[in-house]
Amino acid sequence: MSLEEVRNKIDSIDQQLLRLLNERAELVHAVGEIKRKDDLDIYVPGREDKLLRKLAEINRAQNGRLTERAIRAIYREIMSAALALEDSLKIAYLGPTGSWTHQAAVNKFGHCVEYLAEASTEGVFGRVAAQIADYGVLPIEHSTEGAVHHTLDHLADSALQIYAEILWKADAAVMAQGPNSNISEIHGRAQMLAHCRPWLMQSFPGAQLIESPSSSAAATLAAQNPAVAALGTPLSAELHDLRVIATSPREYATQTRFIILGRRSGPPSGNDNTMLMIHAKDRVGALMEVLQVFASRNVNVRQIENRPTSCGTQARFFLEISGHHTDATLRQAISALEVEGIAVQVKVLGSYPAPGWVEER
Incomplete structure (x- = not known):
């Protein structure tokens, strides 16, 4: 032709x-x-995941040229447009605009829904609790920094619950107005600068690395000065009309877990995780007693975090468990913790589909 x-x-x-x-x-x-x-609920994460996996399987069966990542990206925007038509969906996130959380939220919900930047974790919880936002997006664990304790502590004190989860793998982008040769300074968040320092020093040997309060603030400075570059997200480059002049190698990629905060748990999907907060008496073997309750019922404890409490005689544990909190076995385990006096308090912080796909940009 x-x-x-x-x-x-x-x-x-x-x-x-x-x-x-x-x-x-x-x-x-x-x-x-x-x-x-x-x-x-208008947004059902388990249904979304099953649909995307089914579409990827159909594409493979048809020997389609499009990759699974491309199929997911196309349908993310199709579903985003549908969500926007139905309910004018509003997503609060930990800002500022162009932050890593903002990038992860857009990758999950697409460009058609409305996003609300919040300066603090409290702000995100407040927006969702007041029903100003339908859902909130917050980091809960960084591969380089560990658990995000602000998020855990607010979950412990709030009636809101984890509705879904996002696994996000990110390459850092160096963005500027012009070419690499003009760059004398690179600004970025302290943790990201430290993580990428060997690569940045090799790629930009004459540039000074300078800490910034946020990647968005760094991008704002780069947009004002052609000799300054920023280390941050590709979304931040788009929002500040900057060029991405370098992307970190894969070995410098970081992985972050984000929660989608809702006013109730996600419905059972058939492959779920549950986050529990457990207060136990602060004594020798307390954690072992808790774990034994789950082990004896063949329930997998995937992750454990501990946090201090205002009461010095109690220990607070956060456990991520395989299964949905409505599952009979998990209900029995929670009941046993309370009936047998092993736990002073057990609170379900949410059940959500176990992520089977790592989002990345």
């Missing part, structure tokens, strides 16, 4: 795609009406 014939064929396919997308939108609208009538 000639170039003109190929382009005409593409135009014809685009018309069909638009017709089918609008047909899909009508069906999604019908689903939204049913959900509103029955007071169901």
Whole structure:
């Protein structure tokens, strides 16, 4: 075929795609009406994950040219547009604009929903609790910095729960107005600068590394000065109209777990995790007694964190458990902790689908 014939064929396919997308939108609208009538959540993470996995399998069976990552990116925006049509979905996140949390939220929910930047963890919890935002996105664990204790502590004191989880793998981007040769300073968050220091010193030997309160603040400075570069997210480069002039090698990638904060737990998906907060008497063997309750019932404890309490005679443990809190075995284990006096208090902080896909940009 000639170039003109190929382009005409593409135009014809685009018309069909638009017709089918609008047909899909009508069906999604019908689903939204049913959900509103029955007071169901518009966003269902387990359903989303099953759909994306099914689409990837169909694509592989058809020997499609598109990669799974491309399929997921395309359908993320299709679903984002549908969510925006249905409920004008609002997502609060730990800002500022262009932060790593903002980037992870956009990668999860797409560009069509509304985002609300908050300066603090308290702000995100407050927006969701007041129903100003439908969901919140907050970091809960960094591969380089460990658990995010602010998030855990607020979960312990709040009626809000973990609704879903995002696993996010990020390469750091160096962004500037112009070419590498003009860069005399690179600004970025202290932790990220420290993590990427060997690579930055090798790639930009004449540049001074300077700490900034946030990647967004660094990008703002870079947008004002052609001799300054910023270390941050690709989204921050887009928002500040900067060029990405270098991307960190894969060995410098960091992985972060984010929670999607909601007003209730996610519904059972068939492959879930549950976060528990357990207060136990501060004595020798307290944690071992807690773990034994789960081990004796063949329940997997995936992760443990401990935090101080205001009461010096108690220990506070955060446990991530395999399973949904409505599962019979997990209900029995929680009951045993309280009935047998092993725990002073057990609080379910949320059940959510176990992530089977690592988001990255």
